[in-house]
Amino acid sequence: MLALKELLYKMADDQLIYGHRNSEWIGLGPLLEEDISFASIAQDKVGQSRVLYNLLHRLGEAEPDTVAFMRNASQFHNAILVELPCQAYEFALMRHLLFDEAEAVRFEALRASSQADLAAFAAKFSGEIKYHTLHARSMLKRLLTGSEEAFTKLQEAFYQLWPYAGGIFEPSPYEAELSAAGIIEAEQVLQGRWVERISAFLEPLGIHPDATLLGHWGGRLGQHSEHLQPMLDEMSEVFRLDPTAEW
Amino acid sequence: MVDLALAHPATPEGKAWEALAQVPDPEIPVVSIADLGMIFSITPLSDAGIRVELLPTFSGCPALDTIEKMVREALVDAGFAPIEVAFNLHHPYTSDRITERGRQKLKEWGITPPGKSSDVLLADNLDFLNEVECPVCGSRNTEMKSPFGPALCRSLHFCFACKNAFEAFKPIC
Incomplete structure (x- = not known):
């Protein structure tokens, strides 16, 4: 049970934090279409995290809103990658590819999970995530084959983000238990599949991922960058004014 | 059932x-x-x-x-x-569950009904959202402007024939 909860928390926290970061583009996107896309993807992610928090609630954890808004940074299990401030559009777009391809790999694998709820949710999420990965790929392809300025900016964003992306696949203390129970494969197996997908897409476009540079573990254990707590403070500001209010 | x-x-x-x-x-x-x-x-x-x-x-x-x-x-x-x-x-x-009457009503309201949901599963790019039928003039000389629209289930398009912007209900699986 602990193993399953750890898995659910890290996935839900990834989605909530990434969703919130993407929602920061509302009104600020470089194009109206991108503004809408990032906002829509944010909505999907936060919605998916709610589904997982609801499952955690059925397994005895607190209410989804309490879990989302009342924890401090050290109690979150998201990868550090998703909490980094958006900075520039190229940064957000490159993270979008790295994270959503990882989501695609993870939920594709979970469709075969022995945990029936998770297998069903994974099927639902996979259809939604397909639009996210297609969006990331289509924008990146256009920009990486466009001007030299666009290519340079995206390449820099890639080198900045790539090491952090390794944190998505930080090994879990429960890994042997989870894979023996048929719930999910080992993180390194998923990472291998993800590196293949990212490389197959980026190599022909001139960006060369190097799997030996992947790192930045700690997020899964609650060790975060200095950026998470201020984001949580802002995200939960209204909720914390009156946690018992009916919305 | x-x-x-x-x-x-x-x-x-x-x-x-x-x-x-x-x-x-x-x-x-x-x-x-x-x-x-x-x-x-x-x-x-x-x-x-x-x-x-x-x-x-x-x-x-x-x-x-x-x-x-x-x-x-x-x-x-x-x-x-x-x-x-x-x-x-x-x-x-899946959007394949939409009834024939539902598809007709979507169209009358100015939203192109979705293609097959398997289009999304099989896609490795967004081309399947291009050249959807314009609900205003019926032309397929159209272009997808954004795979996301005013609601999660809709995408944004432009028709070169009648110069109207329109929305489509996305294939959902």
């Missing part, structure tokens, strides 16, 4: 279906949630009770709470009690 739309109107299932066929989608009010294919099952309970299971189009659809409330109200008005309404997340909604 019985075909809900064909359930005899005198049965509780048929009566509930008729009631639900009047519940509009909050974001596309010309189409009912029944025509969108959101009703998964209708099960009579003891006495005059009824249980309805709905399929959310998207996990993050912000209209879910509103839809649940409207479904409850429609069932109360139809005389059912007690009422159970639940979202079923074990059977993914």
Whole structure:
């Protein structure tokens, strides 16, 4: 049970934090279409995290809103990658590819999970995530084959983000238990599949991922960058004014 | 599973279906949630009770709470009690569930009905959203402008023939 909860928390926290970061583009996107896309993807992610928090609630954890808004940074299990401030559009777009391809790999694998709820949710999420990965790929392809300025900016964003992306696949203390129970494969197996997908897409476009540079573990254990707590403070500001209010 | 739309109107299932066929989608009010294919099952309970299971189009659809409330109200008005309404997340909604009438209404309202949901599964790029039929003039000389629109289930397009911007209901799987 602990193993399953750890898995659910890290996935839900990834989605909530990434969703919130993407929602920061509302009104600020470089194009109206991108503004809408990032906002829509944010909505999907936060919605998916709610589904997982609801499952955690059925397994005895607190209410989804309490879990989302009342924890401090050290109690979150998201990868550090998703909490980094958006900075520039190229940064957000490159993270979008790295994270959503990882989501695609993870939920594709979970469709075969022995945990029936998770297998069903994974099927639902996979259809939604397909639009996210297609969006990331289509924008990146256009920009990486466009001007030299666009290519340079995206390449820099890639080198900045790539090491952090390794944190998505930080090994879990429960890994042997989870894979023996048929719930999910080992993180390194998923990472291998993800590196293949990212490389197959980026190599022909001139960006060369190097799997030996992947790192930045700690997020899964609650060790975060200095950026998470201020984001949580802002995200939960209204909720914390009156946690018992009916919305 | 019985075909809900064909359930005899005198049965509780048929009566509930008729009631639900009047519940509009909050974001596309010309189409009912029944025509969108959101009703998964209708099960009579003891006495005059009824249980309805709905399929959310998207996990993050912000209209879910509103839809649940409207479904409850429609069932109360139809005389059912007690009422159970639940979202079923074990059977993914697909846009292939939209009825022929639903597709027609979408089109009349200016939203192109979706292509096959398998288009999304098989796609390795967004081309399947290009050259969809313009709901205004019927031309396929159109371009997808954004795979995301004013609601999660819709995309944005432009028609080169009649120069109108329009929306399409995306294939969902």
